[in-house]
Amino acid sequence: MxxxxxxxxxxxxxxxxxxxxxxxxxxxxxxxxxxxxxxxxxxxxxxxxxxxxxxxxxxxxxxxxxxxxxxxxxxxxxxxxxxxxxxxxxxxxxxxxxxxxxxxxxxxxxxxxxxxxxxxxxxxxxxxxxxxxxxxxxxxxxxxxxxxxxxxxxxxxxxxxxxxxxxxxxxxxxxxxxxxxxxxxxxxxxxxxxxxxxxxxxxxxxxVPAAGVTATRSPWRTALGWQVTAFMALQSTGYYILITWLPSIESSAGVPATEAGVHQLLLNACGIAGSVACSALIPRLRDQRMLGVAGPVLYAVATFGILAAPQYGVVWAICAGIAGGSSIVLALSFFGLRTGHHTQAATLSGMAQCVGYLVAAAGPPAVGALHDATGSWTPALIAMIAVDVVLVVSGFLAGRDRVIA
Structure with missing residues (x-):
């Protein structure tokens, strides 16, 4: 047939x-x-x-x-x-x-x-x-x-x-x-x-792509596939680092444990708000470059705020929650938006999540080791801001209106 x-x-x-x-x-x-x-x-x-x-x-x-x-x-x-x-x-x-x-x-x-x-x-x-x-x-x-x-x-x-x-x-x-x-x-x-x-x-x-090319081309061999994968990996890394270490970082800055717990709750709750907002904006925009940049920038603002003004932790938790919720929705949406067929979407999903969660699993231990080596959370937070800068670039590239071909 x-x-x-x-x-x-x-x-x-x-x-x-x-x-x-x-x-x-x-x-x-x-x-x-x-x-x-x-x-x-x-x-x-x-x-x-x-x-x-x-x-x-x-x-x-x-x-x-x-x-x-x-x-x-x-x-x-x-x-x-x-x-x-x-x-x-x-x-x-x-x-x-x-x-x-x-x-x-x-x-x-x-x-x-x-x-x-x-x-x-x-x-x-x-x-x-x-x-x-x-x-x-x-x-x-x-x-x-x-x-x-x-x-x-x-x-x-x-x-x-x-x-x-x-x-x-x-x-x-x-x-x-x-x-x-x-x-x-x-x-x-x-x-x-x-x-x-x-x-x-x-x-x-x-x-159905011509001659089945798009449906069968492996995202592992494309620049766009790696741009989506980088976005998935780095946004996951930031999320798991904050989920793991934010209470400890705030505690070292003198934030009471009860307040740190509230901030953790806000981080998760505002993630839902970020998810809803991002999903509503995706079909209304010509491409996703703005969303691909906005979430990482908000992540960087939150991380810098935690470093420079931890007493305003409630603000930074809200910013990080919105950034995390919008970024994960965008990352997951890229699997469908940047592919020509559902089988290729599954392959890109497998690629991005394989690399993404491997990087994310290494993130919290790496931050903990950096803290142990220096006795301070400052180097770790600076490193996280550097990761956010790379995330901005990958979000811009992955957000362009293109399909793997």
């Missing part, structure tokens, strides 16, 4: 109602961070119970990021072979299993479960933008913003419920680490009617 035949012949695959697709997409997104953010608030209790060192316990948060980096390039291959919906379904099954396993007694099961959920979330992270590209090609920005907001909201809910949930039963910290398996199963139930669907609706001629 020729490429033209595949375009013009009616699709034999079952198609789902857009509302059902959107519901499944949002529920999958709700599972992307809850499993990770539920760990931090109960980490001290977990350490005491299992006798772990601080370094070993902190690896529980870094392990999923490493899994993201390792598994992300494999996810597009899996999606092409078995279909997007089936790949998402398999990811949700593994995620639910990982959450249950890590909540069972025994330190080895804690690590095994954490590794499983890291693999599962890596697959979901990569494949979801391909689903958006395939089923919502003209609404990439708004749909990406919607699922990013849901992702951030459930991340905040999971973090907020962790400590209270640990006191609900004698299971203690094991309950908040395992209870989100229920959310994964709910998402799987909503996705279940679509699991028989291997492909999307028949593509329009505009979505």
């Amino acid at each position: 020729t490429l033209t035949d595949r375009v013009t012949r009616p699709a034999k695959t079952r198609t789902a109602h857009p509302a059902l697709v959107m519901a499944g997409l949002l529920l999958v997104a709700a599972n992307l961070r809850a499993a990770i953010t539920s760990v931090g608030p109960v980490l001290d209790e977990l350490r005491h119970d299992l006798g772990l060192t601080s370094l070993t316990a902190s690896a529980l948060i870094s392990l999923p990021l490493i899994a993201f980096a390792v598994v992300s390039p494999v996810a597009p291959v899996l999606a092409r072979r078995v279909g997007i919906e089936r790949t998402l379904g398999a990811g949700l099954v593994v995620l639910a299993a990982g959450l249950v396993v890590r909540s069972l007694p025994g330190a080895p099961l804690l690590w095994l479960g954490t590794a499983l959920l890291g693999v599962a979330i890596a697959v979901l992270n990569v494949v979801l933008p391909a689903l958006v590209k395939r089923d919502f090609p003209h609404r990439i920005g708004p749909v990406t913003g919607a699922y990013s907001s849901v992702q951030a909201s459930f991340a905040a809910i999971a973090a907020g419920l962790a400590v209270p949930a640990a006191g609900w039963t004698s299971a203690g910290w094991r309950l908040p680490l395992g209870m989100w398996a229920g959310l994964a199963l709910i998402a799987l139930a909503v996705l279940a009617p679509q699991l028989g669907r291997r492909g999307g609706p028949p593509p329009s001629p505009a979505d």
Whole structure:
């Protein structure tokens, strides 16, 4: 069968109602961070119970990021072979299993479960933008913003419920680490009617590149692919550094712990606002250069403010939150906006998230090591500002109205 035949012949695959697709997409997104953010608030209790060192316990948060980096390039291959919906379904099954396993007694099961959920979330992270590209090609920005907001909201809910949930039963910290398996199963139930669907609706001629060139060209071999990847990597690095070290940086500057906690809450809450604002602006602009520059500049302003005037931490937390929320939505939207087909979008997503999370996983330890070596947070904050400058450049380049070809 020729490429033209595949375009013009009616699709034999079952198609789902857009509302059902959107519901499944949002529920999958709700599972992307809850499993990770539920760990931090109960980490001290977990350490005491299992006798772990601080370094070993902190690896529980870094392990999923490493899994993201390792598994992300494999996810597009899996999606092409078995279909997007089936790949998402398999990811949700593994995620639910990982959450249950890590909540069972025994330190080895804690690590095994954490590794499983890291693999599962890596697959979901990569494949979801391909689903958006395939089923919502003209609404990439708004749909990406919607699922990013849901992702951030459930991340905040999971973090907020962790400590209270640990006191609900004698299971203690094991309950908040395992209870989100229920959310994964709910998402799987909503996705279940679509699991028989291997492909999307028949593509329009505009979505099919001449001779299949755009659909098959690897982003790994293009400058634009690396520009998008650099933007994804550096904005993720800034976010994870602030999430990890902002309370410690503020504490060393004399900010009370209660205020630092409020600033951390604002950082997450304003991320949702940034996500919504960015998703609304993407379809209204001719290209995304302004957005690609604005978020990094706001990041740099926040970082300089933390360095020069930490007493105004509430302002810098708001700025950093808006910058982080808008930047992640833009980075995820680039996977669809800079590609010609959903299979290529999956490949770019895998590439950018592989490199991105590898860099992001190294960011917080590098900043911590720089602080330990110098005895001050100033060199680390200056280094972060330098990273923000590079992020501005990559955001401008990736924001140009181009497609990998």
